[in-house]
Amino acid sequence: MTVSTAIARLNAADPDFARHLDHLLSWESVSDDAVNQRVLDIIKAVRERGDAALVEFTQRFDGVDAQSINDLILGRERLELALTRITPAQREALEKAANRVRVYHERQKQDSWQYTEADGTVLGQKVTPLDRAGLYVPGGKASYPSSVLMNAIPAKVAGVAEVVMVVPTPRGEINELVLAAACIAGVDRVFTVGGAQAVAALAYGTDSVPQVDKIVGPGNIYVATAKRHVFGQVGIDMIAGPSEILVVCDGQTDPDWIAMDLFSQAEHDEDAQAILVSPDAAFLDRVAASIDKLLPTMERAEIIEKSVNGRGALIQVRDMQQAIEVANRIAPEHLELSVADPQAWLPHIRHAGAIFMGRHTSEALGDYCAGPNHVLPTSGTARFSSPLGVYDFQKRSSIIFCSEQGASELGHTASILARGESLTAHARSAEYRILTQDKGN
Template identity: 65%
Template sequence: MTFIAAPAHLSTADGQFEAQFKARLHWSADTDAAIEQRVADILADVQQRGDAAVLEYTARFDGLTVPDMKALELTQAELKAAFDSIPAAQRTALEAAAKRVRSYHEAQKKASGESWSYRDEDGTLLGQKVTPLDRVGIYVPGGKAAYPSSVLMNAIPAHVAGVGEIIMVVPTPRGEKNALVLAAAYVAGVTRAFTIGGAQAVAALAYGTQSIPAVHKITGPGNAYVAAAKRRVFGTVGIDMIAGPSEILVLADGTTPPDWVAMDLFSQAEHDELAQSILLCPDAAYIAKVQESINRLLPTMPRAEIIAKSLTGRGALIHTRSMEEACEISNRIAPEHLEVSSSDPHRWEPLLKHAGAIFLGAYTSESLGDYCAGPNHVLPTSGTARFSSPLGVYDFQKRSSLIEVSEAGAQVLGPIAATLAYGEGLQAHARAAEMRLK
C-alpha cells in the first residue's frame, strides 16, 4: 500500500499565513463526555470497593482474571528475572541509559533541590527546607504501547529525590508482560509493581485500596481514560501534567542533510495520528528537499500509515523570512521538542524562550533525548512549555519555608505585621505580633 504524507506548505509572507497557522496548531484537550462519565464512575467505585473493584475492571478491560490482588503484584524477584532474561545488548543499553538519566538528575538536585537558609542582620533565620515525597505512583503504558524508557524517566528522578516508595502500575492485557518494561523497573529502583492499568489504576493509587497504599503524586503517560482520571484526582494527589499529543519542531538553516530532518519529523509523527511535526526554515529550496526526502523515506517505515496521517493532518513545512522570524514563531508554538538543526545552534539558542527541551545541532536528534541523553523526556505539550517545565527531581520534592525570628527581629517585624493586620481587620493577628514587643 502506498501512503502519501502531505504536510501543509506555509509561508510567513502569505497574507493567509496567520489563519492557516492557527488552524494547523489547533488541538483541544477536552475529553469526550462519555469518557469523563465512565472515568468518574470507575474512580468512585474503586474509592468505595477498593481491591474488589480493581479486580473486576482488570478482568473486564484487560482480560486478566485472578483470584486476588496478590496475583497482580510483581515481586522484586520477578523484576530481576525479567532483567536477566532480556538479551545482553538490551541489559547494557538499559543500564547505560539509566546511568546517564541518574547523573543528570543528581546534578539537577544539587543545583535546585537542596535546602538553604540565611540569617539577616537582626539574627532572624529565613530559608527553605526541601524534603522528598513519601510515596509516588508511576503509570506506565502497557500492551501495544510498552515504553521502558518511561519507567526510567519517571522512577529515576523520584529515586534521586529520595522518595521512600515508588509504586509502578502497568497494564498487562491478557497477562502479556513486557520483559523490557519489568527490567527497566528493576534497574530504576521501583519499590512495588502491579499489573493494573486504566482509570482503575489511577484510582487505586490516588485513594488506596486494601492492597495498594495511597500515593502522594502520580506521574506518567496514558490514554484518554488515564488522562481524565489524573485530572479528576488532582487535589487528592499531585500529578505531573495532562499531556497532549507528541510534538517536534525543527528549526533548520538548510545545512543539515534533508534525510535527517525528514526522519526527525517522522520520529514524532509515528507516535500518533494527532502528533505534530513542524519544520521552520528560511530556505525554500531546502524545504522542497525535505519534502522529497519525506516522499522517498516514508514507504520504508513500518508505521508509514500513522506517519502519513499525522503529517497530512497536523504537520507543516513553513517557509520563513529569516531564522530570527523562525525563532519568533517557535516561541509562539512553545513545542515539546525543539531541534535547532543549524551549523551554529548557539547563535539561535538565546532567542528561544519556550520549549520543553531544546536539541542543539544537527547531530542531536530528538530520539537521543527520548532514551539516553540524560534530561527527562516527560515534557510539556500543547504550548504549555510557556509556563511549565520537564519532569524533574523537583517534582518529587516539596518545599517548606523556614522562619526563626529573633527577639530583636520581633521588634522590627511586629509593628509592620500589626499595622497591616489592623488594616485587614484581623485584630488577633495584630495582637499576636504586638505581644512580643518590649
C-alpha cells in the same frame, strides 16, 4: 499498502499565516461526557470497594483472569527475573541509559538553606522529598521502558522512599523490558493494573495499593481524565497532549535526516505533530521529496502518513530570526536547532520543552539516553511548564525563626498591615510580641 503525503505548506509572509498556524496548532484533549462519566464511576467504585473493584475492572477491561489482588502484584524477584530474560545488549543499553539519566538528574537536586539576620532572626527553606510516588506505565505492545527510567529515576534521586508502578497487562501480556527497566530504576512495588482504576487506586489507596503523594507517567484518555479528577487529592505531573517536534533548519542539513526526524514523532500516533521551519524554499522542497521517498519504508507508515497530512507542516520564513520567532510562538515539546551555530541562537529561544542543538543531535537521543528527561510539556505549555525533574518530587517548606528583638520589630509592620485588612486577631497576635520599650515607637 499505498501511502502518500500532502503535508501542509505555509509561508510566514502570507497575511493569513497566523490564522493558519493557530488552526494547525489547535488541540483539545478534552474528554467527552461519556468518557468523563465512566471515569467518575470507576473512581467511585475503587474508593468504595478497593481491591475488589481493581480485580473486577482488570478482568473486564484487560481480559486478565485474576482471582484476587494477589494475582496483580509483582514482587521484586519478578523484576529481577526480567533482567535475565532480556538480551545482554538490551540490558547494557538500559543500564547505560539509566546511568546517564541518573547523572544528569543528580545535578537538579535542591538543598535546604538558611540565613541569619543581624537581630538573630533566621529565615530559610527546608527541602524534603515526597514520601511516595506513583508511576503509571502503559502496557502491552505500546510499552515504553524508557519512560520507566525517565519517571522513576528522578524520584529516586530526589530521595522518594517508595516508588509504586502500575502497568496494565492486557490479556496477560507482560513486557519484560518494562519490568527490567523498573528493576534498574529502583521501582519498589509493581501492580499489573491500568486505566482510570489504577489512577484512583494510587490517589486514594486500597488495602493493597498504597496511597501516593504524586502520580506521574503517560496514559490514554481514561488515564488523563482520571488524573484531572484526582488532582488536589494528589499531585500530578501534567496532562500531556500528542507528541511534537519542531525543526528549525538553515537548509544545510541532509534532507533525509530532517524527514526522519519528523517521522520520529509522527510515528507515535495520528495526532502527533511534526513541523519544519526554514528560510530556504528549495530546501523545503527537498525535504518534501525525502518524506515521499522514505515514508513507504517505514513500519508505521500509515500512522506517519495520517500525522503528517493532518497536523504536519513545512513553513517558509523570511530569515532565521523569523524562524526563531515562529518557534517561540509554537512553544514546542521538542525543538531541533539544525543550524550551523545553534549556540548563537540559543539565547533567543524562550519557549521549548527540550532544545536539541546542531545537525547531529537527533531528538531520538533525548528520548532514550542523552540524560535529560523526555517527559516534556506539550500543546504550547512550554510557555509556562518545564520538563519532569527531581524538583517535581521534592517539596519546599519555609523556615521562620524570630529572635525576641526580631519579633518585636516585625510586630509593628505586621500590626499595621493586619489592621489595614481588618484582621484584629492577626494584629494583636503580633503586638503581644512587641517589647515594652518598642511599644511607643
